[in-house]
Amino acid sequence: MTRSPLLEMAAVDKAFGATVALSGAHLRVEAGEVRALIGENGAGKSTLMRILSGVEKADSGTIRISGQPFSPANPQQARDGGIAMVHQELAVVEDLTVEENLLLGAEPSVFGVYLPARMRDRVISSLSLLGRNDIQPSTAVARLSVADRQLVEIARALVHDAPVIVFDEPTSSLGAQDIEHLFEVIDRLRKDGRAVVYISHFLEEVQSVADTWTVLRDGEVVGEGNISDTTTEELVSQMIGRRLEEMYPRIARDKGKELIEVEGLNTRSGVKDAQLTLHGGEVLGIAGLVGSGRSELLRGIYGLDSIASGSVRFEGKTHRPDPNRSIRAGIGFASEDRKKEGLATDLSVATNLTLGASSGRHFFSILGLKKERKDVEVQIKQFGIRTRGPEQPIRSLSGGNQQKVALARLVHLDVDAVLLDEPTRGIDVGSKTEVYRWIGELAAAGKGVLVVSSSMQELLGICDRIQVMHRGKLGASRAVDQWDEHSLMVRAVGGEGAA
């Protein structure tokens, strides 16, 4: 008999009503293995993990931990059975200390009296296994950085001695350096003999942290293998079911006249003396690191961040930035924070899509709900938004579909200039391609697109010109063929190196 793997899920089926979320999915992870679970949003990764962590019940299928059948009825049982989850959204209590967080829900006590000293060794050894003896158990979590808070969550899994640790998009709130630390931590977990499931759609990450991979598409496992014998291209085509060359579709476009002219713009949020001109029929990219002021630049032009000095002109006329005026003038904006700002997640697709359009109208004017519904249905079709209908609340859509609603709003507003802040953040590869095609179509239709992105590759793929931002200062514009990933990065970190 072969040795059974630490975690084995087999023939897992799950349907929500008529929608099949998983069909015959399987996952095997050995002790000391880091397995990447990849796939587009909505491919079934989250559902599979929700079943593993006891949040959802499978319709059929088996789970075994070290060969023992395991069917958690709730998250508590999953935790007791040795499954630890490290979530995308951090689940730590800020007002408690590191130690209190680590022991939360399993406080050592005698007759109800909290006695943390009984577990102090475990707490300290967990932190040191992660290579972080410098974090004091008595520190308030509120005083830790985002990356360190995540570490507290991982340490919690170790305190409970969970053999299986699932990371669900763990890097989405981390900077580059913190990501590197996280990978070191995962390496320590591997050496310690844990089974690690690493969910992500960032392939570069997967390639540097995982040993093996499993790709889910439409609820089925479409492939698996070792990271070392697989190329990026193979992984991408497995995920989207087609080839990579189609990623950045190019449509012929002609540069028109000036749409937005920004001169000497200073915002209270840290943009210093920015100059830029956006023409119709072009895509202008703003590169830069997180915190460089690139988002603030867009927010200043649109009117979400207040302006200290400088001027913005739109179609030759002075524009005093304010979201309401911007929309009425013909400038649209998509936020990088889809869930908090970009969309009202409790409201319907229809309301979110049409909210901007009503803002220019008088308070007591009557909404044409019938026409609105028709418009919304057109947009749903055009953008290929996967939804049960216009009345479905945003929160129950996948990330990619949510983003499409935020972008469809700009089309519905019929604006001439579009400001996009990280338009493809946290969405799957397939949706990304659709967003790129849409940006190309806008430019081809004579509209101006100003796009901020963390991905240099993306900017090089879709822009006509790029300007780089560093510490609030915006560099000069250059045509896209005079940039490459290296020169963009050099500028972004403040180097003066030429292209």
Place this chain on the structure above:
Amino acid sequence: MKITLPGHWIGTLAPFLAVVVVVLLFWVYAPDQPMTLQTWQFVAAQTVVVGLAAVGMTWVIISAGIDLSVGSVIALSGVSAALAVEAGWGAIGGVLAALVTGALCGAYNGVLIVGLRLPPFIATLGTMGFYRGVAKWVAANESVRPEDAAGVSFTAEIADWVMPVADGQWLAPAVWLLLATTVLGAWALRWTVLGRHTVAIGSSELTARLCGVRIKQTKVVIYALAGLLAGLAGVMLFGRLTVGDPTSAVGIELDVIAAVVIGGASLAGGQGSVTGALAGALLMAVLRNRCTAVGWPNFVQEIIVGHIIILAVAIDQWRIRKTNH
């Protein structure tokens, strides 16, 4: 209109069903004390003051706000109406004085909230005392009782709207007014730009701002409208008391908020139903009436109403959890 989401209708009908259940339970308990047509007419008239204020409060709560000053505004508006009637402005003048007073109070609440960026709870806690003080001041700390012949007849005219006594009348004019206001409030919430923006602000103020919704103006208008309706409620209270009493309607804000919450609104904003709030107000009036009819003391009513609020919110939370999965 096609009905797409039955869940919404269940949510709207639930408080009305609760009214029916309460009536049935009391009928089983005391079959000799049935709800007669006359009782219904009486209870409906009792619902008017809280009901009118609840329509405005629903909008405020949907916008993720709260208005604690509503009781004081009702009292101040009632005093305004009495003073206007006393000064010989006539019945219509009295009504207008109350409406203007209410709208100004509401607008001031809104200006404080958006201008000083105060949490609505604090701003209206402050104005609750402020408006009450003003009411006592302008009324010289006693009830305003229009005494000359004209004043008495104007007062009687207003009282006639509120009292459910007139022969051959099915419902008092004030009840029709409440129904019309409710229908208008519910319609406007769904079919006007202001309603759409109210829901959007309550659901996510950041998103509303991004979409160009003028947050400040919208909020001032919402509070002013709520104040206007409180002013209307003040007229009705004046009609019932036939005096402008500056110490009336104390604590009524809690009844109004309870009606809105029983009606399915979320204090976190973004959700609520105007018709539900009307049912909530009716439910409380029916309970009070039935408790009195079967001879239960006042404190029993309070205990029951308290639990109904808890139950309503618990059921709502349970419903939300269910639809989220």
